[in-house]
Amino acid sequence: MIKRFIIAFILLVLVCGGIVGFNLFRDNAMQQFFATMKPPAATVSTTIVKPTNWMPGVEAIGTVSAVRGVDLTVETAGIVKDILFHANQKVEANAVLLQLDDAAERADLDATKAQAALDQTALTRALELQKRGVGSESTLDSARAAASASTSQVNRLQAVLEQKLLTAPFSGTVGIPRIDLGQYLSPGTSVATLQDLETMRADFTVPEQQLPLLKIGQTVRLGVGDGELPFTGTIRGIDPKIDPASRLVTVRAEVANPEGKLTPGQFVQVRVELPEENNVLTVPQTALTSSLYGDFVFVVRPAKPAAANGAAPAAAAKPEEKPATDTAKPAAEAPAAKPEEKPAATAAEPAAEEQKPQLVLAQVFVKPGRRNAGLVEILEGIQPGDEVVTAGQNRLSNGMSVAVDNTIDPTKPANQQAQQ
Numbered sequence: 134m135i136k137r138f139i140i141a142f143i144l145l146v147l148v149c150g151g152i153v154g155f156n157l158f159r160d161n162a163m164q165q166f167f168a169t170m171k172p173p174a175a176t177v178s179t180t181i182v183k184p185t186n187w188m189p190g191v192e193a194i195g196t197v198s199a200v201r202g203v204d205l206t207v208e209t210a211g212i213v214k215d216i217l218f219h220a221n222q223k224v225e226a227n228a229v230l231l232q233l234d235d236a237a238e239r240a241d242l243d244a245t246k247a248q249a250a251l252d253q254t255a256l257t258r259a260l261e262l263q264k265r266g267v268g269s270e271s272t273l274d275s276a277r278a279a280a281s282a283s284t285s286q287v288n289r290l291q292a293v294l295e296q297k298l299l300t301a302p303f304s305g306t307v308g309i310p311r312i313d314l315g316q317y318l319s320p321g322t323s324v325a326t327l328q329d330l331e332t333m334r335a336d337f338t339v340p341e342q343q344l345p346l347l348k349i350g351q352t353v354r355l356g357v358g359d360g361e362l363p364f365t366g367t368i369r370g371i372d373p374k375i376d377p378a379s380r381l382v383t384v385r386a387e388v389a390n391p392e393g394k395l396t397p398g399q400f401v402q403v404r405v406e407l408p409e410e411n412n413v414l415t416v417p418q419t420a421l422t423s424s425l426y427g428d429f430v431f432v433v434r435p436a437k438p439a440a441a442n443g444a445a446p447a448a449a450a451k452p453e454e455k456p457a458t459d460t461a462k463p464a465a466e467a468p469a470a471k472p473e474e475k476p477a478a479t480a481a482e483p484a485a486e487e488q489k490p491q492l493v494l495a496q497v498f499v500k501p502g503r504r505n506a507g508l509v510e511i512l513e514g515i516q517p518g519d520e521v522v523t524a525g526q527n528r529l530s531n532g533m534s535v536a537v538d539n540t541i542d543p544t545k546p547a548n549q550q551a552q553q
Contacts (some may be wrong), residue, residue, distance in 0.1 A: 174491070174534040176526065179433055182519045187413035187510065189503060191346055191405040193384075195355070196338030199397045200387065202330040203301050205230065206321050209296040210339060213316045218325070224301045228322040231299035231312075231324055238297060242290040249283030254279040305329035330396050333390045335366065337403045338381035348373055352406040353386040356358060357394075362404055363386050364395065414515065415508040420523045429498045430513065431522040432531055433537065436491045494522070496531040 185520070211233030220228045259276040262268030308326035312318060335355055339347065347368065354362035366388030375382045386403070388395070395401070420430050500516030515521065520537075524531065529535070 137536075160215050161175045169371045174536040175529060175531070176538045177431075177433070177522045177535050177541055178524045179520045179537050180420070181524050182414060182416060182511075182515055182521055183517050184412040185508075187410045187415065188201050188356075188505065189407040189410060189505075190505060192406065193339050193405075195335040195401050195403040197333050197335050197355075197388075197395050197397060197399045197401055198334045199305075199328040199330060200334050201305065202327065202397055203302065203363075204326050205294075205299060205301075205307075205324045207231070207233065207299055207318050207324060208320060209233070209293070210317070210319050211235070212299055213312055213314050213318060216312070216314060218307050218310070220307070222307050222541075224303055224304065224307055224327075226304050229298055230301060230307065231298075233297040233318065235297035238290060238553055240292045242287065242294055245283065245290050249280070249287050252276070252280040252283040289437070298343045299324060301327060303327070303329060305421040316377045317463055330390055330393050330397075333388050333395045333397070334401055335386045335388060335401055336383060337385050338376075338379070339380060339405075341375050341380050341497075344371075344375070344382050346407060347384060347405060353388070353408065354404045355386075355388055355395075356402045357399065358402060362402065364390075364401075368405070414511045414517065416511055416515075416521050417523050418504065418507055418509050419498070420521045421509050422526045428501050429496050430511075430515065431521040431526060432497050433492050433496045433522060433535060434495050436534070447521045492535050492537065494529055494531060494533045494535055500543055 138152070177489055213231065214234045215232040216230075218224060218228075225228065256273075256276040256279070258267055259273045263270075263273050303493065305327045306329075310325050312322070318324075335353070349368055349371065351368045353366045353368055355364040355366060356362035366386045368384060369387045370385040372383040384405075416430065422429055422431075497514050497519075500511035500512040502512045504510070522535075
């Protein structure tokens with residue numbers, strides 16, 4: 134009974150020891166495998182850093198308005214008799230747009246004209262009597278005053294009658310009517326808007342630090358927010374006073390709008406073109422990564438040939454061992470050893486090809502500067518000729534192996550790359 138117990142105990146110890154030994158062997162093998170395993174090279178797109186011509190500028194957000202634009206209002210009260218325009222109609226200067234009911238004013242004007250004609254006749258008769266010497270000076274003065282008062286009354290009623298008409302002060306495009314037929318209008322009621330869309334102006338503000346860079350006549354480019362700036366204008370005015378609350382200065386530019394693509398009240402992107410600069414280092418904005426420690430880029434560089442240097446002495450030691458074995462062999466067997474050295478040399482050639490330098494990443498902190506048209510200026514950190522990664526930085530790390538594939542440029546839209 135005791136022997137069976139001892140045998141069973143020994144078998145249990147052997148089984149448990151085998152299981153524990155297998156687990157230790159497996160864990161050690163896995164550790165060695167992952168320690169020596171090299172991750173696959175990540176595919177990245179790159180660009181070569183080189184000096185370029187840089188077009189600096191001052192960027193801002195502005196508001197578009199017409200050079201000539203007003204809200205049309207009536208000067209006197211009345212009922213709308215006739216609307217002589219429609220929405221988006223182009224009208225000429227002094228064109229009649231609105232007619233108010235003027236029947237009472239016309240009747241008063243006719244009566245005043247009749248009285249003025251009578252007073253003018255009395256003045257003429259008084260002058261004739263004065264020439265004959267039978268008229269008095271007081272009668273002539275009274276007739277002259279009455280004729281003058283009647284004429285002034287006619288002019289006043291004529292002006293009142295003209296106020297019943299609303300005319301265009303300049304040529305332009307009239308907006309949607311804000312009144313209806315038969316509606317009673319009080320003085321100052323807005324009827325419609327009139328805008329001259331041929332020439333537009335853009336008002337924008339810039340920080341006071343950039344004020345010395347601006348001057349009258351500089352070129353300004355404008356866009357409606359899609360990244361492009363197709364409109365070109367010039368600076369026409371710079372406010373001589375800086376707002377003490379915001380520390381901003383107001384600038385006004387004028388731009389031609391022959392096709393009517395700009396609309397009053399519209400927000401636009403504004404860029405004031407400054408003199409061109411040469412030999413400026415720039416990289417695509419996609420190549421720059423910002424972090425809590427600063428801005429950096431990934432530079433692709435050849436890996437240090439550490440593995441190749443370590444393999445060279447081992448390969449050189451093998452030829453030194455063969456002469457020692459050859460000296461122990463007969464002279465007849467010595468020539469037979471030479472053909473056996475060739476396969477070793479041919480086997481070493483693929484190994485040498487596999488050991489050629491690979492490409493690795495270097496994380497380089499840089500000092501960025503100005504930005505324009507998808508590019509960012511680099512003041513410090515990189516040199517001309519460096520190969521910088523332009524896409525995929527979120528999965529990269531310092532010292533990582535990479536493979537360069539520039540068939541796709543992430544800095545350009547997909548439709549442009551498809552056309553190429």
